[in-house]
Amino acid sequence: MFFSSSRRQIARITARRNLSSSLSTTIVLTTETTTKSRILSSFPSLLSFEKRMRFDVRSSSFHQNHRPNLCLRRQYSSDLPSSFQEITMPALSPTMTKGGVTSWLVSEGQKVSAGDVLAEIQTDKATMEMESMEDGFVAKILIEAGREDIDVGTPLLVMVEDEKDVASFKEYVGGKGGGDDSGGSFNDSGSEAEETRKEEERVAASASASTSSSSSSSSFATRGANETRVFISPLARKTALEKGVDYTKIRGRGPNGRVTNLDVLEYVASGGVANVKSSAQQQQQQQQQSAGEFDASIYFPEYEEVPVSTIKKITAKRLTESKQTVPHFYLTVDVNMDAVNATRARMNALLEKEKDAKKISVNDFVVKASAAALRAVPEVNSSWMETHVRRYKLADVCVAVQTDKGLMVPVVRSACCLGLRGISSEVKSLAEKAKMGKLQGKDVSGGTFTVSNLGMFGIKHFAAIVNPPQAGILAVGGTRKEIVKTKEGMYKETNVMSATLSCDHRAVDGADGAKWLGAFKSYMEDPSTMLL
Numbered sequence: 001m002f003f004s005s006s007r008r009q010i011a012r013i014t015a016r017r018n019l020s021s022s023l024s025t026t027i028v029l030t031t032e033t034t035t036k037s038r039i040l041s042s043f044p045s046l047l048s049f050e051k052r053m054r055f056d057v058r059s060s061s062f063h064q065n066h067r068p069n070l071c072l073r074r075q076y077s078s079d080l081p082s083s084f085q086e087i088t089m090p091a092l093s094p095t096m097t098k099g100g101v102t103s104w105l106v107s108e109g110q111k112v113s114a115g116d117v118l119a120e121i122q123t124d125k126a127t128m129e130m131e132s133m134e135d136g137f138v139a140k141i142l143i144e145a146g147r148e149d150i151d152v153g154t155p156l157l158v159m160v161e162d163e164k165d166v167a168s169f170k171e172y173v174g175g176k177g178g179g180d181d182s183g184g185s186f187n188d189s190g191s192e193a194e195e196t197r198k199e200e201e202r203v204a205a206s207a208s209a210s211t212s213s214s215s216s217s218s219s220f221a222t223r224g225a226n227e228t229r230v231f232i233s234p235l236a237r238k239t240a241l242e243k244g245v246d247y248t249k250i251r252g253r254g255p256n257g258r259v260t261n262l263d264v265l266e267y268v269a270s271g272g273v274a275n276v277k278s279s280a281q282q283q284q285q286q287q288q289q290s291a292g293e294f295d296a297s298i299y300f301p302e303y304e305e306v307p308v309s310t311i312k313k314i315t316a317k318r319l320t321e322s323k324q325t326v327p328h329f330y331l332t333v334d335v336n337m338d339a340v341n342a343t344r345a346r347m348n349a350l351l352e353k354e355k356d357a358k359k360i361s362v363n364d365f366v367v368k369a370s371a372a373a374l375r376a377v378p379e380v381n382s383s384w385m386e387t388h389v390r391r392y393k394l395a396d397v398c399v400a401v402q403t404d405k406g407l408m409v410p411v412v413r414s415a416c417c418l419g420l421r422g423i424s425s426e427v428k429s430l431a432e433k434a435k436m437g438k439l440q441g442k443d444v445s446g447g448t449f450t451v452s453n454l455g456m457f458g459i460k461h462f463a464a465i466v467n468p469p470q471a472g473i474l475a476v477g478g479t480r481k482e483i484v485k486t487k488e489g490m491y492k493e494t495n496v497m498s499a500t501l502s503c504d505h506r507a508v509d510g511a512d513g514a515k516w517l518g519a520f521k522s523y524m525e526d527p528s529t530m531l532l
Contacts, residue, residue: 081165084139086155092121092128092441099123100148100310101156109166110138118157122148124314126408126439136161140169148310232259239264311406319465327505330463333517335524337479337495340365343527347420363399363453364424366476366499369523370451371395371415372530376519379512380503381448383469389507398447398467399427401434408434409467411447455479461498471507472516475500497524 089099100122106112117129118138140158143150150156158169230248232240236259240247243264250267252259308316344360351357374381374395382391395416398409410430415423433439452464455478464475477498484494499520503513523530 080168081160081162083161084165084169085134085136085159086142087118087130087132087157087159089150089152089154089156090121090130091152092123092130093445096123097152098149098310099152100150101143101145102127103145104141106138106141106157108138108141109163111163112136112138112159119145122310123441124310126311126434126441126444127405127437128439128441130156132159134159137163137166139166140172142173230259231256233261236261236264243268309405311408315407318468322465322468326466326468328466328502329505329510329513330500330502331510331513331517332461332498332500333521335497335499335521336484337362337497337524339525340527341479341495351421358424358428360420360424361427362455362479362497363451363476364420364427365524365527366453366474367397367399367412367415367423367427367451368418368420368530369520369527370449370474371397371418372523373516373519374449375416377512377516380472380501380508380516382471382507383448384471384504384507385469392448394448396446396448398450398470399430400450400452400464401431403435403437405437408439408444409447409450410434410439410443411445449473451476455497461500463500464502466502466504468504471504472513473502474520475502 091097092099102120102122104119105117106119112118112132113135114132116132118132119130121128121130136159138157139160141156142158143154143156158172160166160169231252231254232247233254237247239245239261240250240259245264245268247259247264250259250263251257252263254260254263340362344362344365348359351359374397378391381395382389394414397412397415399412401408401410410433412418412423412426412430418426430439430443433443447467447470449470450464450467450473452473453476454462455476458478460477460480462475462477464473466473477500479495479497481493482496483491484496485491499517501513501517501520
């Protein structure tokens with residue numbers, strides 16, 4: 001009874017829709033009480049139909065417990081293969097939501113193997129490589145190189161198993177991938193061009209009709225836009241007329257862009273070159289005046305707009321969020337650097353005897369002392385998690401590195417367990433990879449504390465912004481000479497470095513921050529204690 005009723009319902013739907021039996025039509029029946037789909041009827045000519053249509057018809061004549069949902073579908077009969085895969089924008093870091101395609105390392109039709117690099121992806125932290133997970137052929141590249149702000153999950157390219165299937169994706173513009181009956185979409189140049197032509201004709205007809213009714217007002221607006229008002233002082237106008245100068249081409253430096261007598265004289269003295277408005281500036285001024293806007297750029301000198309990289313955008317966003325949402329407090333201490341300098345000189349003298357040995361820097365001592373202090377005062381080696389404070393058992397110290405593309409913060413893993421030589425080698429390796437844009441996701445993910453050193457730029461003291469979810473960051477200045485008083489009452493010259501600790505007051509109390517800074521100072525002034 002259920003199937004006979006279903007067939008009668010299908011017959012009524014088919015008649016109402018005027019469906020020809022020659023069409024490839026598949027009728028799928030689903031019920032609310034089962035997840036299995038049953039094919040009730042199908043017509044044979046599936047491959048002869050070129051477009052797919054969908055419409056749902058819900059029935060109300062069936063039994064209350066077996067109310068079906070009838071779906072009539074016209075399937076594709078294109079050359080699209082049954083198996084293909086869309087490679088989407090991956091999340092190459094835990095915080096990545098958008099990315100950019102820096103460059104493609106493959107081309108359409110190229111054969112790739114599992115592990116081959118497909119593209120260089122610009123994440124929120126670094127430029128990373130996207131590798132192929134399977135063997136196949138690149139059928140279609142959907143996103144051009146150089147595009148930024150691409151959401152994670154956006155299709156980037158299409159992969160197929162057989163080389164002969166590559167040609168099927170020539171007009172492919174992206175979809176949901178193989179195996180899904182919703183499929184992708186194709187350019188239908190004939191029908192789209194016809195629809196576009198008809199739409200343009202309708203718009204042109206409506207525009208011509210409205211033009212006749214508003215000809216007087218539009219002509220008045222045109223005259224107002226073309227006749228740009230120029231603010232000029234009477235003396236400057238007189239001078240311009242005497243010199244035979246078109247003062248509308250002069251860029252005024254007075255209030256509201258007013259052309260002064262000095263502007264006219266400079267223009268004449270330079271032979272009509274200096275202080276000239278460019279055509280773009282004149283056009284922009286006309287548009288702003290016609291719209292009633294005030295051009296504040298007249299008070300500024302010539303400028304250029306520099307595009308911002310993805311890394312810089314993300315850094316700006318996170319630093320702004322940090323200053324707005326994280327309650328900062330700052331603690332500063334001066335560290336006697338005589339012991340560090342002496343120890344460093346002895347170590348580097350020993351390393352010079354070894355082949356290809358790298359010297360230890362002051363920053364290596366700072367990283368080691370910071371990691372040791374995090375072990376001594378674990379309250380600072382923590383993160384605010386809203387409902388609780390997370391304290392870490394190891395110290396992963398991030399080191400800020402400035403590059404051409406922006407600020408990078410690679411991580412020295414388990415810095416508390418490394419010696420000075422190991423830290424030195426790791427920091428130099430990460431810094432080199434950062435400047436070359438070769439940092440991987442594991443190099444920039446995580447970290448429990450950050451060190452930022454501007455001492456090499458001659459900076460004495462500065463305060464850094466906390467990098468959430470971390471609870472602290474140490475800002476280190478350069479070493480300087482100072483005269484200090486000894487315990488014996490004598491005065492001597494010593495080397496001093498200022499260090500400022502910025503803390504998230506939600507996770508770190510002021511006393512805990514002071515304890516950490518005291519431990520850091522102690523380790524720096526007696527480096528041998530870091531070996532304990």
